[in-house]
Amino acid sequence: MQRISLAMLILIVAAPLASPTLAASPNPGISADEAMRILKAGNARYVEGKLQHPHQDRVRRALTAAQGQHPLAAVLTCSDSRAPAEIIFDQGIGDIFVVRVAGNVAATDEIGTIEYGVANLAAPLVVVMGHSQCGAVTAVVDDTKLPPNIAKLVAPIKPAVDKAREANPQAAKDVLLKAAITGNVWQAIDDMLRQSPIIREKVKDDQVQVVGALYDLDSGQVQWLGPHPDQEKLVGAKKGPAGKSGQKGKKPKKSEE
Numbered sequence: 001m002q003r004i005s006l007a008m009l010i011l012i013v014a015a016p017l018a019s020p021t022l023a024a025s026p027n028p029g030i031s032a033d034e035a036m037r038i039l040k041a042g043n044a045r046y047v048e049g050k051l052q053h054p055h056q057d058r059v060r061r062a063l064t065a066a067q068g069q070h071p072l073a074a075v076l077t078c079s080d081s082r083a084p085a086e087i088i089f090d091q092g093i094g095d096i097f098v099v100r101v102a103g104n105v106a107a108t109d110e111i112g113t114i115e116y117g118v119a120n121l122a123a124p125l126v127v128v129m130g131h132s133q134c135g136a137v138t139a140v141v142d143d144t145k146l147p148p149n150i151a152k153l154v155a156p157i158k159p160a161v162d163k164a165r166e167a168n169p170q171a172a173k174d175v176l177l178k179a180a181i182t183g184n185v186w187q188a189i190d191d192m193l194r195q196s197p198i199i200r201e202k203v204k205d206d207q208v209q210v211v212g213a214l215y216d217l218d219s220g221q222v223q224w225l226g227p228h229p230d231q232e233k234l235v236g237a238k239k240g241p242a243g244k245s246g247q248k249g250k251k252p253k254k255s256e257e
Helices: 002-018 032-048 058-067 109-117 136-143 148-167 173-195 196-206 231-235
Strands: 073-077 096-098 125-131 209-215 222-226
Touching: 002 073, 032 073, 032 125, 032 209, 032 222, 073 109, 096 109, 096 136, 096 209, 109 196, 125 173, 136 173, 136 209, 148 173, 173 209, 173 222, 173 231, 196 209, 196 231
Parallel strands: 073 096, 073 125, 125 209
Antiparallel strands: 209 222
């Protein structure tokens, strides 16, 4: 009986080591570049119909319940039922920290949740992902009369729509909508960086990357937009080696006498 019990114990302990799916565990310390590589690879599998459904078994549940969550990215995206981030990126339990809200707006609740993801859970990457045919952006483009709570919810989208109109004064609606959806991604990142000292400082110190993305409902493809075009202005100059502000740690030039 003792030999049988010992053998069974060895098999139970060794099983996670023998299977890549079972062996996978929360991975603190992953870089933003590696996190993005994993998300891109997962989306490629999704588009090709070759989903692996990683980290969705009993062992993964037990592992994350015992050791906590260490997501590789925080994702702010729309609540549209056609845009489930975990499926789009072919990820599993504990892999991505997802915030979903109509129009992927970044207001107090969303920003506070993302702050938790980067400050408490150490996610090195933040993705703000809009999507084609977004109903929330469409409602603002069409100037639809909305109930009070929904009107307040989509109010942060209006600046993006106004900028899209200004840049595309004679554009057809589909062109304007596409520009507004892209602009709304930038607007959410702008709002996040302006309103969150926590996220702003982590971006400035190269501890976190914040990037935009667009999901196409038809193809399933995620288009990566990169950092906000005005990120440097939004987060401020990086600190040099002596703790002084400057670019890439260079010493300020001496003034000419």
